[in-house]
Amino acid sequence: xxxxxxxxxxxxxxxxxxxxxxxxxxxxxxxxxxxxxxxxxxxxxxxxxxxxxxxxxxxxxxxxxxxxxxxxxxxxxxxxxxxxxxxxxxxxxxxxxxxxxxxxxxxxxxxxxxxxxxxxxxxxxxxxxxxxxxxxxxxxxxxxxxxxxxxxxxxxxxxxxxxxxxxxxxxxxxxxxxxxxxxxxxxxxxxxxxxxxxxxxxxxxxxxxxxxxxxxxxxxxxxxxxxxxxxxxxxxxxxxxxxxxxxxxxxxxxxxxxxxxxxxxxxxxxxxxxxxxxxxxxxxxxxxxxxxxxxxxxxxxxxxxxxxxxxxxxxxxxxxxxxxxxxxxxxxxxxxxxxxxxxxxxxxxxxxxxxxxxxxxxxxxxxxxxxxxxxxxxxxxxxxxxxxxxxxxxxxxxxxxxxxxxxxxxxxxxxxxxxxxxxxxxxxxxxxxxxxxxxxxxxxxxxxxxxxxxxxxxxxxxxxxxxxxxxxxxxxxxxxxx
Amino acid sequence: xxxxxxxxxxxxxxxxxxxxxxxxxxxxxxxxxxxxxxxxxxxxxxxxxxxxxxxxxxxxxxxxxxxxxxxxxxxxxxxxxxxxxxxxxxxxxxxxxxxxxxxxxxxxxxxxxxxxxxxxxxxxxxxxxxxxxxxxxxxxxxxxxxxxxxxxxxxxxxxxxxxxxxxxxxxxxxxxxx
Numbered sequence: 218x219x220x221x222x223x224x225x226x227x228x229x230x231x232x233x234x235x236x237x238x239x240x241x242x243x244x245x246x247x248x249x250x251x252x253x254x255x256x257x258x259x260x261x262x263x264x265x266x267x268x269x270x271x272x273x274x275x276x277x278x279x280x281x282x283x284x285x286x287x288x289x290x291x292x293x294x295x296x297x298x299x300x301x302x303x304x305x306x307x308x309x310x311x312x313x314x315x316x317x318x319x320x321x322x323x324x325x326x327x328x329x330x331x332x333x334x335x336x337x338x339x340x341x342x343x344x345x346x347x348x349x350x351x352x353x354x355x356x357x358x359x360x361x362x363x364x365x366x367x368x369x370x371x372x373x374x375x376x377x378x379x380x381x382x383x384x385x386x387x388x389x390x391x392x393x394x395x396x397x398x399x400x401x402x403x404x405x406x407x408x409x410x411x412x413x414x415x416x417x418x419x420x421x422x423x424x425x426x427x428x429x430x431x432x433x434x435x436x437x438x439x440x441x442x443x444x445x446x447x448x449x450x451x452x453x454x455x456x457x458x459x460x461x462x463x464x465x466x467x468x469x470x471x472x473x474x475x476x477x478x479x480x481x482x483x484x485x486x487x488x489x490x491x492x493x494x495x496x497x498x499x500x501x502x503x504x505x506x507x508x509x510x511x512x513x514x515x516x517x518x519x520x521x522x523x524x525x526x527x528x529x530x531x532x533x534x535x536x537x538x539x540x541x542x543x544x545x546x547x548x549x550x551x552x553x554x555x556x557x558x559x560x561x562x563x564x565x566x567x568x569x570x571x572x573x574x575x576x577x578x579x580x581x582x583x584x585x586x587x588x589x590x591x592x593x594x595x596x597x598x599x600x601x602x603x604x605x606x607x608x609x610x611x612x613x614x615x616x617x618x619x620x621x622x623x624x625x626x627x628x629x630x631x632x633x634x635x636x637x638x639x640x641x642x643x644x645x646x647x648x649x650x651x652x653x654x655x656x657x658x659x660x661x662x663x664x665x666x667x668x669x670x671x672x673x674x675x676x677x678x679x680x681x682x683x684x685x686x687x688x689x690x691x692x693x694x695x696x697x698x699x
Numbered sequence: 700x701x702x703x704x705x706x707x708x709x710x711x712x713x714x715x716x717x718x719x720x721x722x723x724x725x726x727x728x729x730x731x732x733x734x735x736x737x738x739x740x741x742x743x744x745x746x747x748x749x750x751x752x753x754x755x756x757x758x759x760x761x762x763x764x765x766x767x768x769x770x771x772x773x774x775x776x777x778x779x780x781x782x783x784x785x786x787x788x789x790x791x792x793x794x795x796x797x798x799x800x801x802x803x804x805x806x807x808x809x810x811x812x813x814x815x816x817x818x819x820x821x822x823x824x825x826x827x828x829x830x831x832x833x834x835x836x837x838x839x840x841x842x843x844x845x846x847x848x849x850x851x852x853x854x855x856x857x858x859x860x861x862x863x864x865x866x867x868x869x870x871x872x873x874x875x876x877x
Contacts, residue, residue, distance in 0.1 A: 247843045368775065376784055436743070672743075677719075
């Protein structure tokens, strides 16, 4: 083969796989995605929501009991003043981050593959942040005074302490939830209009009509809409980095050994994205199977997410190593003890669970065969989520249980309320998620249409950058093996 | 094509695909039409130029709000913690501007996000739950797979006969007057 530039120009560097398979037309995209929310409620859905809403009810009852009895119903003790509730808070906020990364950062980087997964990843973000917000909310103990955290003029003439990271958290996570909701809704407007125009019953027409705001799809609307979308993506992008950084300052600005480190913000952000992608993957695998969306969420999409998990997993692993190195290099007795105690102390079981799930498991994704195998990635994603929960447990509990004075050390064990609330938070999450799957288009219809090859006006003029030919060829090979 | 309207409000024509819609937009612009719109199920790349539209002012609106929200956030923090009720906490200065960053930033992002959505709605005159266009079956096509041009009768060049002929000449199909 000749190596002249002329030849090289004609040889594509890498054949790009089609994003959406199955020879979809604009109409088939609308049909396929809308019909999920329009069809009769499947029996499986009723069973699933029965289970999840029972779990959610359990959470509500436990919260009631907690408010009645006080935080003593948790397993907290004197050195360990933050237990599972804070672990769960950090865990759930972290989960949300992948949704924002997909909807905002991948949008700014023009990663078109995001269109198949962004809608439900954003929904996942919203519901995960709701779960997260509950825990610090009920952790204040006197829940009726929770509004003191907001700067409202009051009879005491006092203001919140803006120098406290705990207050930053209120603003960071509150903003995160609100902005994610606005972004999600903005994305939904044209899709709700599509569903409005398909609606058969009066009640559907009215509800979808109200929420689609009277969208008409004219370019004079699209122009402002696209800019609003871009601006929201731009505003959400720093949130991906800032929210978990602020969460990490809850720990990093304290003097507790094992918490007081500058590595925390990037380390937390990497961990958040890592765990969030694991959750997106888990949900995507289930949803595409049940709703037969293999043409929209292809193996190609899942593989890309697995690659992100591999990268962020390596970052997290590096952070674990770096923490140990600095603890030794910093030559602070308490700091070195905190880390040796993590790995070989009473919570060694949790530490090594974390290392196994977060550092070793993602290494499977180096192999193309393994990262394109549904069963492998499903199990790996579940394990990664287990590992990421344990990471927060290790950080929160090991550092607190053995701080400076050995006389104050104590071992922490959760009570059934701690465990019940964690399980209940999954109930809350899945209840919202199932409602979302049932009533809202779970894939961004208009965005998927826009990445189809025939959406590009160049596709129609003869040469069409060669796209037309490529599409017909690749549509037959179907990048999906499941 | 229904002809029984005394005072039509707009004329609609369908086109085959995004490329034809783009060409039609260009031709309408060159013919001097102003009050027309090109409807599609998704935004079409290059349509703003083809229709001769100005840039959306939304970026400036959001930028303006962002600036004042950031300033407002800092002012609130300074006034509450250094002026109205100064509290000594860990011996830190009352005006600890470094520590004010996260909250001021959050206030900025929150206000800007609201401006982006509400500003988009205001510029697009949404919510508008009733519009002439909804009287046409083409609305359902637009949100599915239709590419439709609409010309308002308020346009200076609008003339039932001439506009109809022009739309047909540039490839418009299934013309409709509503």
